[in-house]
Amino acid sequence: MLTLHAAAASAAFQLATMPEYPSRHLAPNDVIEAFTSNLQASKHSHAFRWVSEHCRQATGVRRRQSIRSQSVPYYLQFPDYKTLPQYRPLVGCAQYELVHGIQHGRIFFGRVHCWPTQVRYIGDMTIAVAASSPIEYQYVLKQNPDVYPACYEYDPMQAGVAAGPPHNGCWLVESVRRLGGDDDGDAGRDSDDPSGGGVALAPTPTSPPRALATALR
Numbered sequence: 001m002l003t004l005h006a007a008a009a010s011a012a013f014q015l016a017t018m019p020e021y022p023s024r025h026l027a028p029n030d031v032i033e034a035f036t037s038n039l040q041a042s043k044h045s046h047a048f049r050w051v052s053e054h055c056r057q058a059t060g061v062r063r064r065q066s067i068r069s070q071s072v073p074y075y076l077q078f079p080d081y082k083t084l085p086q087y088r089p090l091v092g093c094a095q096y097e098l099v100h101g102i103q104h105g106r107i108f109f110g111r112v113h114c115w116p117t118q119v120r121y122i123g124d125m126t127i128a129v130a131a132s133s134p135i136e137y138q139y140v141l142k143q144n145p146d147v148y149p150a151c152y153e154y155d156p157m158q159a160g161v162a163a164g165p166p167h168n169g170c171w172l173v174e175s176v177r178r179l180g181g182d183d184d185g186d187a188g189r190d191s192d193d194p195s196g197g198g199v200a201l202a203p204t205p206t207s208p209p210r211a212l213a214t215a216l217r
Contacts, residue, residue: 021049024169028108028141031171032098036112039081039090048078052142052172059084086178089116090137094130106143108171111136136179141171 018034019026026034031050038047048060060076081087090096094117101110113134120127146169 020046022167022170022172024146026171028101028103028110028171029098031141031173032101032110032112032139035173036090036096036114039087040093040096042092044081044091045078047081050173052144052174054142054174055172058175059087086176089135089178090114090176092117094118094128097134101139107174108139108141108143110139110141112139113137138177138179140174140177142174143171144168 018030018037022031022034035047035050038044038050048056051059056076059079061079062074063077064074081091093114095115097113099111099113101108103109113136115130115134117128118131120129144167
């Protein structure tokens with residue numbers, strides 16, 4: 001099933017009134033708003049709540065448990081998004097806009113325009129202004145299964161380390177890609193756990209199928 005989503009004004013979903021955690025009742029547009037609004041407000045830990053396990057594994061900072069557990073010897077901490085080139089313009093941005101999106105089954109492709117904050121010097125004064133032209137991003141969201149099988153390895157609670165409820169049936173940010181510029185992709189972060197680890201995840205398409213790509217233009 002293919003569903004087109006109209007653009008939503010960022011002012012319609014205020015940071016002060018948005019949910020703190022993902023919910024199955026939120027649409028993909030709402031999740032994009034929540035994730036991007038938290039980056040705009042430089043709330044890195046809050047933004048990290050809205051990303052999928054695949055994105056957590058790619059961007060999170062792996063930390064050892066203070067009490068080593070055989071099942072989960074580490075946990076994933078939120079990153080400093082300013083250190084990730086593809087996310088840096090979104091942190092503290094002056095303005096952003098969800099232009100349009102398209103849903104194909106349990107995958108959602110959204111196009112977002114971001115106007116980064118630029119510093120201007122006028123005499124002895126320093127002012128922050130919006131960039132004259134936006135940076136274009138493509139967001140990919142996936143909807144989590146409504147019910148996880150007993151053998152499913154992903155633990156949404158990270159053995160009690162991560163705050164927040166399980167995300168059954170929720171839309172979450174799978175990847176963020178900067179278009180028309182330098183983009184390192186969702187590169188993995190350095191870790192203090194040299195053994196690596198994590199769950200083997202099925203790859204998610206970073207761009208919509210050809211027929212959907214035409215509709216996004």
